[in-house]
Amino acid sequence: MQAEAVGLAEAARWREASDARGRALSWLENATGLATLYDYAKRRPYASAAVGKLVNRAEAKAALGARPDVVWEECNGMVRAAMHEDIMKSVKPEVEAVLRRGRTRVLLYQGIRDLRIGVVPTEAWLKELQWSGLRAFQDAERAVWRIAGEGGEEELAGYVQRSGVLTQAVVYGAGHLVPADNGRAAQEMIEDWVTQTGLFGRARRPRPGIVGSPAGVRIETAS
Incomplete structure (x- = not known):
C-alpha cells in the first residue's frame, strides 16, 4: 500500500x-x-x-x-x-525557496510519537534539501533540550538542531498535535524561537557537558 x-x-x-x-x-x-x-x-x-x-x-x-x-x-x-x-504534494520546493532567500527563519518541529507523519520521513527529505546551508545544518550539534518541569525539576523536552535560518526540534512526550500533548514544551519552544533565546537563539556554542543558557535550560550534545 x-x-x-x-x-x-x-x-x-x-x-x-x-x-x-x-x-x-x-x-x-x-x-x-x-x-x-x-x-x-x-x-x-x-x-x-x-x-x-x-x-x-x-x-x-x-x-x-x-x-x-x-x-x-x-x-x-x-x-x-x-x-x-x-495532501501528497511535496512542499520541499517551497521550503528550499525560503531557505535560499535567507531572510526568513524556519522552524520545523514534530512530536516523536507521531505515526502519521513521523520524524524519520521528515529527516529523510531534510537530507535532500537543495540548499547551500545543508552541510552546515547536518554538521551542527544536535542538542538535548530540557525545560523546567512541575516542582521545578528539569525534564527532557526533546532535541534541537540549528544552523543559519533553519531550526529543527523534535518534541518528546508528544505526537502529531504537539501543543495538545506537551503544552509546556510547545510554549517554550515557540517563545524561545520567536525571541531567539536558549537553544533556539544565538547563544555561543556550548562546551562539552552541561552549560547554563539564557533561558535556563540544560544544553548537552545528543548522541
Whole structure:
C-alpha cells in the first residue's frame, strides 16, 4: 500500500495517491488497534469536542478576529475535499525557496510519537534539501533540550538542531498535535524561537557537558 501511494505520487496522480495513503493509514490503525495514529502512546482519542466549544464562543472569535457567524469545525468535510489532491504534494520546493532567500527563519518541529507523519520521513527529505546551508545544518550539534518541569525539576523536552535560518526540534512526550500533548514544551519552544533565546537563539556554542543558557535550560550534545 505504501509503495502504491508513492508510485501514484511520483506519477502526479494526486487524488489516487491521497486515497492510497488513506488506505495505508487505515490499515495501520486497524492492525495496531491504537486509539489514534496522532500519538501511539494515547489510550483514548483526543477530546477535541472541548476545542470546538472554546473557539466557537463569542469572546474567542473576537480575540481571534473571526466573524461572529463563522462556526469552527474540526476537519470540515468541504475543506478536506477541496484540499484532497494537495495532501501528497511535496512542499520541499517551497521550503528550499525560503531557505535560499535567507531572510526568513524556519522552524520545523514534530512530536516523536507521531505515526502519521513521523520524524524519520521528515529527516529523510531534510537530507535532500537543495540548499547551500545543508552541510552546515547536518554538521551542527544536535542538542538535548530540557525545560523546567512541575516542582521545578528539569525534564527532557526533546532535541534541537540549528544552523543559519533553519531550526529543527523534535518534541518528546508528544505526537502529531504537539501543543495538545506537551503544552509546556510547545510554549517554550515557540517563545524561545520567536525571541531567539536558549537553544533556539544565538547563544555561543556550548562546551562539552552541561552549560547554563539564557533561558535556563540544560544544553548537552545528543548522541
